[in-house]
Amino acid sequence: MLRAIVTDIEGTTSSLSFVHEVLFAYAARHLPAFVRAQGQAPQVRRLLEGARQAAGGGLDDAGLVEVLLGWMREDRKVGPLKALQGLLWERGYREGHFQGHVYEDAARRLGEWNARGLRLYVYSSGSVHAQMLLFRHTAHGDLTPLFRGYFDTGIGGKKEPESYAAIARELGLPGGEILFLSDVRAELDAAAASGLRTACVMRGEGPEVDPGPHPVVRSFDDLAV
Template structure:
């Protein structure tokens, strides 16, 4: 007898998608295409907004005395501004920051990569058939990732199985709160109009599982690489096809 639920909330990195895809494909793509992207899109309204967000974030970092912050001054010459943007973005990426300014620009660069076929969203082989099965069974599927909603949609729109966006009922990023805080999951529950015991959360991060558990959601830990832990209080699986969930 499977778990009786109404919805499945899914993490991305290490859960639906290889961590190496993000670390070894998406992030390097931004670094190698950043300058050419700036040159190509410099005079667009979208680029001007991206620059404004980066400048505001840099100003805030300066106020907060963030070590190593690279100023972004919109009053600089074009070449100086471009160089400061490049330096700021690379600095933020070196710290694996999750700022809105950085995530927004990364998303726009990735969009170019997906549209021209240089990027294809990775999902594990067991994920696609299980998503189809759960969707067909009447379960609502949602994504919750630290990556922006825009980046999440890009990944699932451009997979080797084609556009999978139709399988999902919603997407959440850290706009609802950090993934290690239980209030974030309560915010999601309010958004999807579900009681806690109606939702299962799939993640590879123990602290996220703990936060979801505090909110009343049932967590399942994905252990894609390495042995299962004998000390974890949560159910552990190495692939989606080991998860037995039925629509209540």
């Protein structure tokens, strides 16, 4: 029996172009001024120090900003960077610069699954804060009440089987009662290695990937859930 669904965001519930061309671009434009203005605030200072350590130390704030911008271009999954992006995006959502993009089929089906009692969760490399911001500020309204919880790389990397085993333990469910949705083969392989059910969401927005043994769907409407 399926009891829970864990979904990726980028390319799965939400457009790749929104994440890269809107969110990442906004963070890159505003990061230098944000660090100059807010760099001494305790929360921001902690994140900058964490990023400085990840970069090997020895950088002033201006040099660190250049490293952070490089990590953004490379889409590096560095915790302090993701948290700083979340702070920047919070301002962007609050000031109405953009809305969180969620595909219509994803918003509708998530609502249906929640109404049926399925437990819904998010697992993304973006910070939990950033995940909640995206789902709170959508054209479909605030979708955060649909989810029971959120996971980021604090629980482990998305291509590591142990991360999915840890999620299953957090949910208190055997892997066979959890469905993981993603557009990334390595993530699906890792989830399957920990006993989770999987489905590869291929929306045709980016290059076609080899789904391997994972069932393929083109939208959430194709999921027999």
